[in-house]
Amino acid sequence: MKADNPIGIFDSGVGGTSIWKEIHQLLPNEHTLYLADSKNAPYGNRSAEEISALSVKNTEKLLEMGAKIIVVACNTATTNAISLLRKNYDIPFIGIEPAIKPAALQSKTGKIGILATRGTLSSALFSQTSDTFTKDISVVEVIGEGLVPLIENGDFDNPELDKLLQKYIKPMIAANVDYLVLGCSHYPYLIPKLSKILPEHIKIIDSGIAVAKQTKFLLEKHDLIRKEISTPKLQFYSNTGIGTLKYLLGEFDNIEIETMDF
Numbered sequence: 001m002k003a004d005n006p007i008g009i010f011d012s013g014v015g016g017t018s019i020w021k022e023i024h025q026l027l028p029n030e031h032t033l034y035l036a037d038s039k040n041a042p043y044g045n046r047s048a049e050e051i052s053a054l055s056v057k058n059t060e061k062l063l064e065m066g067a068k069i070i071v072v073a074c075n076t077a078t079t080n081a082i083s084l085l086r087k088n089y090d091i092p093f094i095g096i097e098p099a100i101k102p103a104a105l106q107s108k109t110g111k112i113g114i115l116a117t118r119g120t121l122s123s124a125l126f127s128q129t130s131d132t133f134t135k136d137i138s139v140v141e142v143i144g145e146g147l148v149p150l151i152e153n154g155d156f157d158n159p160e161l162d163k164l165l166q167k168y169i170k171p172m173i174a175a176n177v178d179y180l181v182l183g184c185s186h187y188p189y190l191i192p193k194l195s196k197i198l199p200e201h202i203k204i205i206d207s208g209i210a211v212a213k214q215t216k217f218l219l220e221k222h223d224l225i226r227k228e229i230s231t232p233k234l235q236f237y238s239n240t241g242i243g244t245l246k247y248l249l250g251e252f253d254n255i256e257i258e259t260m261d262f
Contacts, residue, residue: 001068001091003224006031006233007215008067010058013041013152014244015186016073017236019096022208023071023215024234024252030219030226033065035262036238036245042148043076044117044184051119055081059089061262068224071215072096073185075116075207079123092218097129098183099205104133106203107179111138113172113202116183118143126183140175142168144184151186154244162193169197182206189248237262 007027009020013036020034035058037043043051055077062070071094072078072085078095086093098120103112112134120126121141130139150161172180180202182188188206195204219225226232234252236245237260245257 001224003226004228005066005068006033007069008033008062009071009073010035010037010062011073011185012043013038014248015151015184017248018188019073019185019208019211022212026212026216029229029232031233033062033067034236035061038152038238038240041152042117043074044119046119048080051077051080052084055085059085069218071211075183075185076119079120079125092222094211094214094218096185096207096211098181099207100129100181101133103179103181103205104137107137109176109178111175111177112179112181113140113177114181114183115142115144115168115187120183140172140177142171144168148186151189152244154247165193165197173199178202180204
């Protein structure tokens, strides 16, 4: 694998662009390839077998397109399929898990909230991570049912979105949590709304920066950091419409957004 090859990233749709932004900020010189598998979103309501099959499909496509490293920018795909991917492909993989550890370590009230998809919360890897770091911590787990489709459609002004967030956050506030862990890469796009609902003492935590740092670490470890300083190619592909991608990435120049069947 050559250092000039792109970083490959996939998600069950547009949410992983929140992870891409952190990676691009930390590694602005790197080519990137992003697959938004919006046709099959949300992964969170699918079986473990389906999630694994979709993750394999996306990985095969990224390898075919020359990815030198793959970021699984989806909590559900990571918690259900990353061990299978690492076993079957000879390429570094970076996963994304809910940031339970920092929340648990920093909590003063001993209570944290986790907003995630059903597929993440029911996975073995999530259960293992949660058990490891929350022995003396009370955890309020809430499934963010219906949030991903609204984000996929770019429906940020839909009153239904505010109604759902109020409903999901209520039990966390009642339980006196002081950290809210976002367990889905789509959810950072809800931070402006969440900040208005949450009391000031509740801190929101997600995994984006940690994933970017791990990507940099692995690229350095495998001597895959791109040395050339020419403008990097930033390519995004969706297997449905590209309207929401364009909306979420509107601040960036030099990006290519296209539809592609995969």
